[in-house]
Amino acid sequence: MNKIEGIIFDFDGTLAELTIDFNDMKRRLKALGEAFLEPLPEIGALPALEWVDHIAACLETDDPDLGKEFHTRCRFLIISMEIEAAKRGKLFPFTYSILRGLQQDSIKTGIITRNTAAAVKTVLPDVEKLCGCFLSREDVKNVKPHPEHILKALDFINICPEHALMVGDHPLDIETGKRAGTMTAAVASGRMSISELNEAKPDFVAANCQELIDMLRENKLL
Structure with a gap:
């Protein structure tokens, strides 16, 4: 070696x-996603960042602006949870x-x-x-x-x-x-x-x- x-x-x-609760993050992202696209595609255990990218890409196929809006809102949600978790870390x-x-x-x-x-x-x-x-x-x-x-x-x-x-x-x-x-x-x-x-x-x-x-x-x- x-x-x-x-x-x-x-x-x-x-x-x-x-300190961050990734399961809670995914639950909140899913709830947000359902407001944009229902039913949401099944994508298994994909991590949160990749999940957001995938759903945004699905939305952008029919409406690029909607996909960008979803992506932006998810990123704000993720960042806010990350910073709150860091304050406890x-x-x-x-x-x-x-x-x-x-x-x-x-x-x-x-x-x-x-x-x-x-x-x-x-x-x-x-x-x-x-x-x-x-x-x-x-x-x-x-x-x-x-x-x-x-x-x-x-x-x-x-x-x-x-x-x-x-x-x-x-x-x-x-x-x-x-x-x-x-x-x-x-x-x-x-x-x-x-x-x-x-x-x-x-x-x-x-x-x-x-x-x-x-x-x-x-x-x-x-």
Whole structure:
């Protein structure tokens, strides 16, 4: 396994407590969607952002303006819920020490998130000082699990994928890293158990980021 020269972290559930209720978000989005299109198409477990894009595209087929209105109203709803959740959120106790320690050891870091930048900066105002690159969903055309999200961050910190590690609390994060060609690590500090995370077959699994970094140091991968 290659020496790790750079680490890209997810944010919510990885570096900060996960406070947003995604099930409630989907319920509210569905109620809004039913005011525009009924019946709504069945699209399974599609994440909220992709769900909104899909419904908007359906509406735009017959009425482009209606599709844009729906998309805008949904985005406002999502952002308002994200910021409210961020006001209740807090960093994990180890977050500052991990990021500063990696800086001192010349390990380049980045943070990528599907969240809005305003929500992240509510919890971590100095995010851009603690890592070499911070990319929220507003900063990329395609958010994770699309590899563009992590590849753009790696390009910014000048690290090739084979020497990088993607760290997150959800199988989606592991998929992102695998699609980009990085090593992957899953942490059970969000809402997924270690057994659930193991199903995504990451290279490393730990209870949280502190345990993960300790493991990597012990194995001389950092």
